[in-house]
Amino acid sequence: MGNMEEVKNHQPVNVGIVGLGYWGPKLARNFQSLDGVRVVMASDLRQERLDDLKKLYPDITVTRDYKELLNGRHLDAVIIATPVNTHYKLARDAILAGKHVMVEKPITSNSMQGAELLSLAEKYDRRLMVGHTFVYNPAVEMVRQVIQSGELGDIYYMNATRVNLGLLQPDINVMWDLAPHDLSILTYILNDDPIKVSALGSAYVNRSAHLDEVVYMNLRFRNDIIANLRVSWLDPVKMRRLTVVGRKKMLVYDDISEDKVILYDKGVEVPPYSVTEAEFRASYRNGDGTVYPLTWTEPLKAECDHFVYCIRSGTSPRSNGENG
């Protein structure tokens, strides 16, 4: 085993990053901005990505062989931002080398591998965090608080849409690419896991790869709450929107709007006593929408900060392996 001592509170935390494509450099920037954290090493198979990082951060040691990040005691943690089909092997190697691991979503490309990482992290007492960025988003936090405060009343149902003309991935379908965002949001704001899940999808463009580009998911939670997720790489209009309908009020969280969270004082009620069809009158409340004021912080920075906090304090991350 490598570096197995706990990092004490406020002690410097040294991290290494594997994968410097689109997302990895954003992680590098955020970890570099945190107090007491140093990005010491980084790895990518492509030399040009290493060269680009070196221009920004000359002090970071770069290598094409990620195994160099695992040798010795230079690093406390390894951050994995590579394609999904490599997550399992890289995360496993890092945990076995005694490193804490933050792996990008989705944790692995099948649940058995995810479960194995989870038990390895438990066995070696390492923090395992999954990059579910949205649970560190102030707007999602606000939605969670509104729901948990009871302001919406009992939740009836939820609807999430995450569509655009997206980047087709070579190794996973759209559900594995995009639905982790919505699943992490729904389970976080409800503080519960679904009891039933089904999905329907199709591949139209890259048919031979059998990787669905459009997926509809249906979920059932306890207390008769249902949810529908629509994820697509084939849509003309970009949408990132969640509607939550409760007995008392309703809300819409639109991630690409200036007014991210709007609370609607709308609802429908029918008299509690039984009435004949002729007497039946539903009463409607059609109040205004109120924009919730938000103090914005960069979700990815909050996520990186949380990971470092979990390493220092030994607590389990909000988006831990089990959530993954």
Ligand SMILES: NC(=O)c1ccc[n+]([C@@H]2O[C@H](COP(=O)([O-])OP(=O)(O)OC[C@H]3O[C@@H](n4cnc5c(N)ncnc54)[C@H](O)[C@@H]3O)[C@@H](O)[C@H]2O)c1
């Ligand atoms: N949390 C979010 O909002 C968010 C956003 C975008 C991407 N992601 C996730 O980040 C991960 C990476 O996505 P991306 O869009 O940056 O992909 P990308 O293809 O742009 O980059 C991946 C990089 O990993 C490198 N790589 C592959 N195997 C490697 C290995 N063995 N050692 C070192 N480097 C290796 C590749 O050369 C490439 O540069 C994915 O899991 C994706 O789902 C998360």
